Amino acid sequence: MLAQRNDAYTVTAFPTTNHVEALLLPAEHSAVDVIAEEELPRMGDVRSSEITLITQTYRVGSEWHGGALPPALVARLREDISRDDGNESNSIELTAIDRSIAAALESDGRATVRQVALSADVTSQFVGRRMRLLFQSGLLQMRTEVSSDLSGLRLEAHIRLAVEASRVEAVGRHLAADPAVMYCVATTGRYPLEFIVRLPHLDCLQPWLNRTFTDLPGVYVTESLTEPRLIRRANILFDNELSGKT
Structure with missing residues (x-):
């Protein structure tokens, strides 16, 4: 349903936790109220929802290459x-x-x-x-999704952080500089920072978190969702076979 919207940029489901995330790009700000007050309540399977606005983008997926490409080629x-x-x-x-x-x-x-x-x-x-x-x-952009079978990065973790307001900018830039982070934004929601990290497998996640936040006191992981099922990313609609791979 969400994936069929004209303003849907990404839609991701997490079957193990019954969560669904959607990034919508409505043409007008007034559409946010319509979505919150009219459209979401009409979706019978939605038990609760939260709408947040992105206030700052530190890295978007179209800029991510996983650190696998040499700097000259990236440039x-x-x-x-x-x-x-x-x-x-x-x-x-x-x-x-x-x-x-x-x-x-x-x-x-x-x-x-x-x-x-x-x-x-x-x-x-x-x-x-x-x-x-x-x-x-910049009105027209290209985006390519690479199968995890090719990249070897089978884990995709969606993580939300609790961070002091004065430190959001520094932490956001710190995460964006990490080649494993494919997406990082500041939001108006309960979690000031949200990011997506790609790693080879689940056992790599906790060591990566420890290394990444060792020198960043006062930053706490409040929610971590794994095993996503990709439904839509940019204008790519995934079939069940592909979206089931993590």
Whole structure:
């Protein structure tokens, strides 16, 4: 249900604890009240819920590479898909054709420029130029999910921390610098910091926590959820076979 929302970015279930997490990106702030007061209460299987707002992002999944890539390659991958010799991309405004391009790529992220052009009913040359500007502006981004069978990182743990308000920034940046942390944000909820860590297996989690927080007194792990079943991440909808792997 949540995964089918147009503003759903990630939806993750934890079958062993009956938890579901969803990151929604509503177009307007007023939508938050509608979700909390109208939509969630209508979901019969929801026993309780909590809505928090992200106040600061320290690392997002699309920036994460697990420390497996050399710095030179990471730098190359983070470059614009082409050289930007002006400021045109900074003032780009979305058009109906842009939305058609995005919809085509959402349907098939491996579609060729020609296929996207046919879908949007424009020329390949136009699509190439427009996609370059969309990528440079940040309005269009790529994301790839790698199977744990390839990465060897079979554990994904979603962790929430209790941290003094004055230390949230420092702790958030400390976590974001760790290659095992794929996602880290500050929120308005009961837990000032939330992050996701990827490790080879469950036995690695406690030693990693001990190493990471040894020099950070006053930081407490208040909740740790493992064995996630990925339902949606970005615009990728997972089937049961893939989402069951952790």
